[in-house]
Structure formats: C-alpha cells, structure tokens
Amino acid sequence: MEPVCTVVGHVRKSETGDTWIEIADKFWEAALQIERFSHIIVLWWITGRDNPESRANLSDYPPQENAELSGVFASRSPARPTPIGHSIVAITKVDTEGHRIHIDQIDAHDETPVVDIKPYMPSSDKVDDARVPSWFKDNVPRYTS
Amino acid sequence: MEPVCTVVGHVRKSETGDTWIEIADKFWEAALQIERFSHIIVLWWITGRDNPESRANLSDYPPQENAELSGVFASRSPARPTPIGHSIVAITKVDTEGHRIHIDQIDAHDETPVVDIKPYMPSSDKVDDARVPSWFKDNVPRYTS
Numbered sequence: 510m511e512p513v514c515t516v517v518g519h520v521r522k523s524e525t526g527d528t529w530i531e532i533a534d535k536f537w538e539a540a541l542q543i544e545r546f547s548h549i550i551v552l553w554w555i556t557g558r559d560n561p562e563s564r565a566n567l568s569d570y571p572p573q574e575n576a577e578l579s580g581v582f583a584s585r586s587p588a589r590p591t592p593i594g595h596s597i598v599a600i601t602k603v604d605t606e607g608h609r610i611h612i613d614q615i616d617a618h619d620e621t622p623v624v625d626i627k628p629y630m631p632s633s634d635k636v637d638d639a640r641v642p643s644w645f646k647d648n649v650p651r652y653t654s
Numbered sequence: 655m656e657p658v659c660t661v662v663g664h665v666r667k668s669e670t671g672d673t674w675i676e677i678a679d680k681f682w683e684a685a686l687q688i689e690r691f692s693h694i695i696v697l698w699w700i701t702g703r704d705n706p707e708s709r710a711n712l713s714d715y716p717p718q719e720n721a722e723l724s725g726v727f728a729s730r731s732p733a734r735p736t737p738i739g740h741s742i743v744a745i746t747k748v749d750t751e752g753h754r755i756h757i758d759q760i761d762a763h764d765e766t767p768v769v770d771i772k773p774y775m776p777s778s779d780k781v782d783d784a785r786v787p788s789w790f791k792d793n794v795p796r797y798t799s
Contacts (some may be wrong), residue, residue: 542724547786590681633742639774642687648777650776
C-alpha cells in the first residue's frame with residue numbers, strides 16, 4: 510500500500526503580501542480550535558520537485574557559505590525522495606467564514622497543495638540547545654530571540 | 655498528480671529498548687552529515703490509520719484532561735486525512751555500516767515506514783513562547799528545561 514497524501518487545502522498569497530492557507534470546505538471542521546495555538550506546522554507538497562530526477566537526488570550542497578556536501582536528510586533541499594515541505598509558521602488570523610488560516614509567511618508558492626497541518630507544541634517540538642553544523646549557525650532565527 | 659510519498663526506511667525497536675531508523679540501502683547517501691545534527695524531524699506513515707474511516711475523521715477529543723472537541727489540525731490525533739506522523743527525536747548514534755540512525759525514542763511502532771527525515775534547525779523550527787490551549791499546558795516537555 511503506497512503512502513498517498515490527501516490535499517486538504519492550498520497556500521495562497523495575494524499581491525499585497527497577505528499569506529494564508531485556504532482549507533478545502535470539506536476539511537474545515539479539522540481546523541476547529543486552531544485559533545488556540547499561536548503557531549502551526551504546515552506540511553506541503555513541493556510540486557515543482559515532484560519529478561523522477563529531483564526525487565532521485567540524495568545529496569547536494571546547501572546554499573550556505575562553506576557548506577559541505579550533505580545528504581538531503583541533513584539539509585532542507587527541496588529535491589528529495591519524498592518532496593514534502595515542512596514549515597513552522599505563526600497564525601495571524603483565522604477566518605471561519607472564508608475557511609482561511611492567515612499566516613505570517615511560508616516558503617511555498619501561491620497554489621501549493623497543503624497535505625497536513627499540526628499544532629506546534631513546545632513539549633514535543635521545541636528543542637533547547639540543538640546542535641547544527643557550522644554552516645547553518647548563522648541562519649537568521651525566525652521565532653526565537 | 656497525487657502526492658505519493660517514498661518510503662526511505664523503517665523504524666526499528668529491539669526487545670532491549672534500542673530504537674533506530676533503518677535506512678534502505680539505496681537511500682543511505684541521503685544521511686551524509688546527519689551526525690552533525692543533534693536532533694532530526696522524522697516523518698512517518700501511520701499505517702494503522704491508513705483506512706477510509708480514519709482518514710475521514712476530522713475532529714475528536716484529545717486525550718488530555720478537560721480537552722475540548724478539536725479539529726485534527728489542532729491536535730496530534732493519528733486519525734486524520736493524511737496519516738503522517740511527525741516526531742522530533744535525538745540522534746544517539748549513527749551506524750554507517752549498518753545504515754542505521756539510532757534515536758532516543760519515537761512514538762511509532764516497530765516496522766513503521768519512514769517517508770522523510772529533516773534536520774532540526776533552531777532558526778526555523780524553534781519557537782519561543784508558543785501559545786497552546788490549556789489542556790496541552792501540562793504536557794511533559796521532552797527537550798526543554
């Protein structure tokens with residue numbers, strides 16, 4: 510049995526800079542209580558890399574300076590066997606009538622399929638003092654001071 | 655085009671309590687440099703809930719005391735439209751010869767298919783001061799003090 514994802518909505522970006530996830534009407538019930546969380550984990554499909562060549566890519570050089578050749582399990586390369594994107598984002602507004610979850614930003618294009626949303630829970634998702642290789646140490650932090 | 659995941663390995667648990675991810679030989683190259691990270695994000699397939707009934711589930715009561723009815727995007731319920739699991743775990747040892755990534759724990763059974771592994775990067779994955787509903791506030795933190 511193949512692991513086949515269900516598309517539950519799409520990333521939308523307006524020309525004025527608004528960003529939201531438009532949940533398909535039939536899945537809106539799944540967003541009940543989501544406004545009680547400040548942040549969510551969005552799993553999305555990297556459609557632009559869902560081709561045999563990109564899915565056969567196993568290692569490449571991360572774009573950071575001085576990065577060493579890295580396997581795709583040790584990088585966020587979009588070209589990987591399962592082209593699934595993972596973004597932690599902040600909820601800015603929940604539009605119950607429009608079935609939209611407005612968010613602050615996401616590294617995904619307009620119309621990108623979203624396959625799952627999970628609430629961000631510090632108890633399981635936050636790691637203090639995680640170690641990363643030197644080439645990722647200067648990445649600009651998004652939600653930490 | 656359906657979003658179909660690639661199985662890159664499996665969770666393994668020994669009777670003595672060892673836990674690891676066994677990467678399929680053809681995908682081992684993707685683990686290059688993974689030992690430079692202390693933690694990884696493991697995406698796995700919840701095979702026990704990959705059935706039409708579970709995938710039609712959109713809301714239920716989280717097991718925590720006083721939890722209110724919640725959509726599955728606002729809970730970690732395994733019964734959800736895309737039955738994908740998300741675990742942040744600590745790497746304890748990388749066995750290059752055996753193609754195994756040993757980890758401290760994972761909320762997945764022995765033989766669970768793993769569909770992707772991403773490195774945990776504080777810059778994008780760590781959120782200070784995330785808000786959660788009251789029923790999740792007493793969850794025991796795993797990697798924070």
